[in-house]
Amino acid sequence: MIEQILTASVFASMIRLATPYIFAGIGETFGQRSGVLNLGVDGIMLMGAFFSFYTVYATGSLVLGLLAALLIGLLLGLTTAFISVTLKAEQGISGIGMYLFGLGMSELLFQKLIGTPKSVSGFPRLYIPVLSDIQFLGIGEIFFNHNLLVYLAFFLVPVSAFVLNRTTFGLMIRAVGQNPEAADAMGINVARVRYMTVTLGGLFSGLAGASLSIALLNVFQQNLTSGLGFIAVALVYFGRWKPFGVLAGALLFSFVNALQLQVSAIGLDIPSEFAVMAPYVITIIALVFASKQTEKPTALTKPFERGE
Amino acid sequence: MIEQILTASVFASMIRLATPYIFAGIGETFGQRSGVLNLGVDGIMLMGAFFSFYTVYATGSLVLGLLAALLIGLLLGLTTAFISVTLKAEQGISGIGMYLFGLGMSELLFQKLIGTPKSVSGFPRLYIPVLSDIQFLGIGEIFFNHNLLVYLAFFLVPVSAFVLNRTTFGLMIRAVGQNPEAADAMGINVARVRYMTVTLGGLFSGLAGASLSIALLNVFQQNLTSGLGFIAVALVYFGRWKPFGVLAGALLFSFVNALQLQVSAIGLDIPSEFAVMAPYVITIIALVFASKQTEKPTALTKPFERGE
Amino acid sequence: AQDGPFRVAAVAPSATNDLAFSQSMYDALLAIQEEMGADNFEFVFQEGTFVVDDAAVAIGEWAASGEYDLIIAHGSQYGSVVEEIAPRFPEISFAWGTDVNTFGLDNVYAYTPAADEGGFINGVMAGLMTESGVIGVIGPIEVGDAKLYVDGFKEGVAASNPDAQVLVTYIQSFSDVPLATEAANAHIANGADILTGTAQMVVGPIAVAKENGARWFGTQSSQAELAGEAGVMFQVYHWEVVLRDIIANIKDGKMGGESYVLTLQNGGLVMESAK
Amino acid sequence: MNNRRIQHLQMQGIVKRFPGVLAVNHVDFDVRAGEIHALLGENGAGKSTLMKMLYGLYHPDEGRILIDGDEAKIRSPHDAIQQGIGMIHQHFMLVPSLTVAENIALGMKSSRGLVLDLDVVSKRVRRLSEQYNLKVNPDVPIWQLAVGEQQRVEILRALYKGAALLILDEPTAVLTPQEVDDLFRILRKMTEEGHALIFISHKLHEVLAISSRITVLRDGQRVDTIPTEQATKLKLAQMMVGRPVVLEYERHPCQPGDERLSLSGVSAISDRGDLGLKEVSLAVYGGEIVGVAGVSGNGQRELAQVIAGLRPVTGGTIHVGGLNVTGKPPAAMNVLGVSYIPEERMEDGVIKEFTVSENLVLQDHGRKPYTRGGIFLNFHVIAKTCKEAIRAYEIKTPGADTPVKSLSGGNIQKLVLARELSRRPKVLIAAQPTRGVDIGATEYIHRRLLEERSKGTAILLISEDLDEIMALSDRILVMYEGRIVGEVPGGKVDVRRLGAMMAGATLDSVEEKA
Numbered sequence A, B: 001m002i003e004q005i006l007t008a009s010v011f012a013s014m015i016r017l018a019t020p021y022i023f024a025g026i027g028e029t030f031g032q033r034s035g036v037l038n039l040g041v042d043g044i045m046l047m048g049a050f051f052s053f054y055t056v057y058a059t060g061s062l063v064l065g066l067l068a069a070l071l072i073g074l075l076l077g078l079t080t081a082f083i084s085v086t087l088k089a090e091q092g093i094s095g096i097g098m099y100l101f102g103l104g105m106s107e108l109l110f111q112k113l114i115g116t117p118k119s120v121s122g123f124p125r126l127y128i129p130v131l132s133d134i135q136f137l138g139i140g141e142i143f144f145n146h147n148l149l150v151y152l153a154f155f156l157v158p159v160s161a162f163v164l165n166r167t168t169f170g171l172m173i174r175a176v177g178q179n180p181e182a183a184d185a186m187g188i189n190v191a192r193v194r195y196m197t198v199t200l201g202g203l204f205s206g207l208a209g210a211s212l213s214i215a216l217l218n219v220f221q222q223n224l225t226s227g228l229g230f231i232a233v234a235l236v237y238f239g240r241w242k243p244f245g246v247l248a249g250a251l252l253f254s255f256v257n258a259l260q261l262q263v264s265a266i267g268l269d270i271p272s273e274f275a276v277m278a279p280y281v282i283t284i285i286a287l288v289f290a291s292k293q294t295e296k297p298t299a300l301t302k303p304f305e306r307g308e
Numbered sequence C: 001a002q003d004g005p006f007r008v009a010a011v012a013p014s015a016t017n018d019l020a021f022s023q024s025m026y027d028a029l030l031a032i033q034e035e036m037g038a039d040n041f042e043f044v045f046q047e048g049t050f051v052v053d054d055a056a057v058a059i060g061e062w063a064a065s066g067e068y069d070l071i072i073a074h075g076s077q078y079g080s081v082v083e084e085i086a087p088r089f090p091e092i093s094f095a096w097g098t099d100v101n102t103f104g105l106d107n108v109y110a111y112t113p114a115a116d117e118g119g120f121i122n123g124v125m126a127g128l129m130t131e132s133g134v135i136g137v138i139g140p141i142e143v144g145d146a147k148l149y150v151d152g153f154k155e156g157v158a159a160s161n162p163d164a165q166v167l168v169t170y171i172q173s174f175s176d177v178p179l180a181t182e183a184a185n186a187h188i189a190n191g192a193d194i195l196t197g198t199a200q201m202v203v204g205p206i207a208v209a210k211e212n213g214a215r216w217f218g219t220q221s222s223q224a225e226l227a228g229e230a231g232v233m234f235q236v237y238h239w240e241v242v243l244r245d246i247i248a249n250i251k252d253g254k255m256g257g258e259s260y261v262l263t264l265q266n267g268g269l270v271m272e273s274a275k
Numbered sequence D: 001m002n003n004r005r006i007q008h009l010q011m012q013g014i015v016k017r018f019p020g021v022l023a024v025n026h027v028d029f030d031v032r033a034g035e036i037h038a039l040l041g042e043n044g045a046g047k048s049t050l051m052k053m054l055y056g057l058y059h060p061d062e063g064r065i066l067i068d069g070d071e072a073k074i075r076s077p078h079d080a081i082q083q084g085i086g087m088i089h090q091h092f093m094l095v096p097s098l099t100v101a102e103n104i105a106l107g108m109k110s111s112r113g114l115v116l117d118l119d120v121v122s123k124r125v126r127r128l129s130e131q132y133n134l135k136v137n138p139d140v141p142i143w144q145l146a147v148g149e150q151q152r153v154e155i156l157r158a159l160y161k162g163a164a165l166l167i168l169d170e171p172t173a174v175l176t177p178q179e180v181d182d183l184f185r186i187l188r189k190m191t192e193e194g195h196a197l198i199f200i201s202h203k204l205h206e207v208l209a210i211s212s213r214i215t216v217l218r219d220g221q222r223v224d225t226i227p228t229e230q231a232t233k234l235k236l237a238q239m240m241v242g243r244p245v246v247l248e249y250e251r252h253p254c255q256p257g258d259e260r261l262s263l264s265g266v267s268a269i270s271d272r273g274d275l276g277l278k279e280v281s282l283a284v285y286g287g288e289i290v291g292v293a294g295v296s297g298n299g300q301r302e303l304a305q306v307i308a309g310l311r312p313v314t315g316g317t318i319h320v321g322g323l324n325v326t327g328k329p330p331a332a333m334n335v336l337g338v339s340y341i342p343e344e345r346m347e348d349g350v351i352k353e354f355t356v357s358e359n360l361v362l363q364d365h366g367r368k369p370y371t372r373g374g375i376f377l378n379f380h381v382i383a384k385t386c387k388e389a390i391r392a393y394e395i396k397t398p399g400a401d402t403p404v405k406s407l408s409g410g411n412i413q414k415l416v417l418a419r420e421l422s423r424r425p426k427v428l429i430a431a432q433p434t435r436g437v438d439i440g441a442t443e444y445i446h447r448r449l450l451e452e453r454s455k456g457t458a459i460l461l462i463s464e465d466l467d468e469i470m471a472l473s474d475r476i477l478v479m480y481e482g483r484i485v486g487e488v489p490g491g492k493v494d495v496r497r498l499g500a501m502m503a504g505a506t507l508d509s510v511e512e513k514a
């Protein structure tokens, strides 16, 4: 029974499901560590998903599709930075604004330019000679049977952790997120650091969108993400502002989802109460066990102004 | 042309649309003013909507339906308070947990107990002798042709403003939200005040749900609110933590929606770009004009612990 | 797989209780099972599979197991997967929708509803019934079968009553009941005495029609019970028709190559009137 | 309001442990109606912790509290207030967005039941403030008040609530000499009326002036309790630190070098939106310490921030080493060799959550040798440099990787000093460098500043502590309402004269009177 449920394909599915959460969550982590909450992730994801999809649909080029997602992510990230850093708008509500914008605009463009749901052929699964064939514990299927963007997402986790903890840029990000006044007094350009992290976050959100529309789902439709970006924001809290924490949250969350799929695919009748309660129970458990020693950026959502 | 668009029925529609936002937004205002962010509003609304609907469906009694909504709102409000005040969980993520719970549980119960969408006869429109007949400027139709819960929502706005600004309870709420350490040192029980506001918020969210399912729509269906509770949370920021600010935001938001419906209902062809951009543009404008002199509770989302 | 019961595996993007797209297929499979008997017909149904790669894995595993006679990919986003996997398993039959493209493969069926047909009929009736000459339509987003239905409805009204006004509001959401309700209210306020609409948020407009003495035309499934005396006519999808044909074909050895359209003619679309 | 009087309060055998710290170790303490009992001790000696237990904020692990012989259970501030105990905290416990009257009404019963009676509260506050000569407008929000006024609100609140016993935790740390005099007048009046007072301060002369008994704590233990008549500065300092302390510094005569820093006609807007700095001109030369004296809120903070590049200038020019740096950001000031020890060290000087070593390299992390290629941090070098600094500056910390927030105030100040001085500054701005710092650390910081002076650094010392200004400065500038109203040479200065100038009298008028 257990072997029937916990098959290699469940774990492979978990890894695929986790991919967009990782992209978006890591991007959001950079922003939040520097003190900027971006609630508009989902909107940027939708725009990234649409632009990459449309580019692939129109040109057939996956590379151009990826570039389109990066470009729109960059632009909307810059806009978010402008609104929250330069205009110093309330981050809670301006993020909702960006979400509504991305949601509406991607839908509008979709209707004008495409019309009905179409599919494209997105990033193919990569066959990695020896690795993909490992039968032992299903390792080949679980880890080495995915498309490029899946690998990229997982690769970005250690890279981001390294950047945050071991580089001068990371030190500046953390300083700005914890105490912008002190960072400013130490000669760090608070606004510039925040512009960089928020724009980076936009870029990652764009990638997250592309990972859906041209790598995992290969379709576009209105509200393709259906709130996935908000869950990614929640995962940043869940992961205590650490890239590996975000990864763990994304995997846990995706595992529960994959498990539910598998349970219904093999025709098991598990009471649906279980399915309903699972995310809630997991959330609460995670909260209780979450270390209180967090890296929480104390200046999160606080705009910075000299002489205040 | 303008008279064709800005009819009395558009304003009446605005007032109806605003009702659930007002209930939920005012409830959230109490919680936030005391320093607790409750992101689970939408989940509590769904549960309130379901329980009141089911009670009316089963018993035919509107009074019992209202009580059911209040009861479940109270219970879930207490749960939220327990998680955020006693367990000191991260408010961002625990709210999402409550949302998922309410969403899943209301859907499950709906399927088990009712099955397919049904309708009930909810609160009827009240005819108020002289007032409802005022023809001048359509005042009778706009203001005095609604059901009891609509009046209740609007009545709660000045009451809440009074409670917050002019009562000892309101003073405690504001102190706890701004500086819990100082409030504690003055002998105020910070936890108790927060329990009360968050539970009150739950109660109001339950009412918001009931206003949909047994007063305005008189139907229930899975995810009946479709994220309305999240917008209510955003309206609290928009309204700068003041009941009248929340009211203004709810009316503005609902007015834009009602206007768009009217425009297409009279067969006008307005480019959909307008519809898409409107909420975003309004958000930004509101942010730019929003007074920076806010009542923002500085301890928002911060759990309180003595000796830290 | 010729001996024993006929076995079907199906994958769909949303939940089997969505009261819409996925549920319509799930209900159809249940109906077939009822007809043929649980001994002769078995099926598994993987719901909530919005990640195409996951669907690909499931479809691949089902195909490779050789245990299934028919694999249904219920969602237009699964087209590329079917196109890729089906050629490798010529002895297994695949069906996907909603679309008409079988990729020129002999073991692939495609299916789609002609929602404009029932829309047209509803429209003709609405045109004849309206007294005010104003008819309100509440749609979600201008795509797919919602668009087909609304366009068919407009043509129907134009055919029976060229003077009647059909006013369409797309509320840009499949689920926002409060907004759909006020859209219906706006139509009523502007003189509409007949309403119609599509997608799951129409429960709100139906209640509005009832409350204001207006009449309601529906689509996708029967809303007769909910609409009560307001209800007039409903276009109901019956995927069983397609499934029945496909199963008979497979038993005869014809594995695919055909595309089905649910129509009034073939009984895939049924007009049900309110009592 | 509570009219009960406490005749004798005793704390017996009190113990309080925090994870890894024995903060209070079997301490006996008592206070009687009509007396002021002073509590002395270095940073971290346990003074605040002991008092927070009396006020119900912490709970003792052992020991008991007796009020007039009966054991009292004080589980929360609410209980303490009920017993007639009031406390004025080291960090004020006021809600900034609320008005004075609202802050006082907070947690009190209203005469109108659930509805607030702010007008009644205001009236009573006015009456009380006349009675005690404590000028406060009850209807303004707290954030508009200067620190001294905020303290008056705290005292009024305690009086309003009828506190029979009042704890004052470092009430004078942020006050000017005049304000201290006013405070002492009020405290004496309160003792005459039968209040019992507990007074905490690091300033020995204040303790000698106001108290009737003195208890000294060291490392959580009570060293001794003595009547004030038997105490001297030197004796108290020795009891606190556990070794002899130098209270006078040797100083070489000043040998001014080149002009390092000059301001001409500099103006700036304060946080309150008015002109906080009005056409200030001054110059500081290498090898001298220029002291800036003044009452809190007279533009000293703005002056320091303007020079550090942290506050925009609305008029005038600033030169460093002959270069015009007006309007340059903090980064440029760093490069030019301007070091800044900010007044609010916890807010502006360090990042509390960062480790000691991260804080030490915060400014220069992007420069060699702390980085490789400007991108990667060189942890090896950072660790080594940090260890040296900890040793050289005697920073008491468990290690280089300890978060700064778990260090004591004095040690955090040493850390800031270490960072700023290790950069070999040409100009050093030191704002309130020893505020809230104990005698031992103060002595250390003063010696370091004098060392820096003999190395030829130009030092601008901004302080509200007149003793400090007089002990260290070669020249003293006095600020009043954003202007420099006078300059006197350092050394032997008439405190009364200086005080009068700080209160707004001009140099001429002061000289006339003298």
Ligand SMILES: Nc1ncnc2c1ncn2[C@@H]1O[C@H](COP(=O)(O)OP(=O)(O)OP(=O)(O)O)[C@@H](O)[C@H]1O
Pocket: B307, B308, D018, D019, D021, D023, D041, D042, D043, D044, D045, D046, D047, D048, D049, D050, D090, D408, D409, D436, D438
């Ligand atoms: N909440 C706490 N948790 C852990 N340790 C604490 C806490 N509060 C105080 N301490 C520790 O207890 C000891 C005594 O601290 P306390 O604040 O009483 O000193 P103090 O005498 O008031 O010093 P200062 O003159 O700096 O105000 C210190 O070592 C301090 O670090």
Ligand SMILES: Nc1ncnc2c1ncn2[C@@H]1O[C@H](COP(=O)(O)OP(=O)(O)OP(=O)(O)O)[C@@H](O)[C@H]1O
Pocket: A308, D142, D143, D144, D145, D146, D147, D174, D270, D271, D272, D273, D295, D296, D297, D298, D299, D300, D301, D343
């Ligand atoms: N943004 C602000 N706008 C107006 N007033 C403020 C603002 N922020 C703080 N204040 C209050 O104004 C008061 C006076 O501030 P100011 O900086 O002039 O006094 P100060 O000398 O420098 O006080 P301190 O002794 O703490 O340094 C302070 O007590 C502060 O609480």
Ligand SMILES: [Mg+2]
Pocket: D047, D048, D049, D090, D169
């Ligand atoms: Mg202390």
Ligand SMILES: [Mg+2]
Pocket: D296, D297, D298, D300, D301
């Ligand atoms: Mg000052």
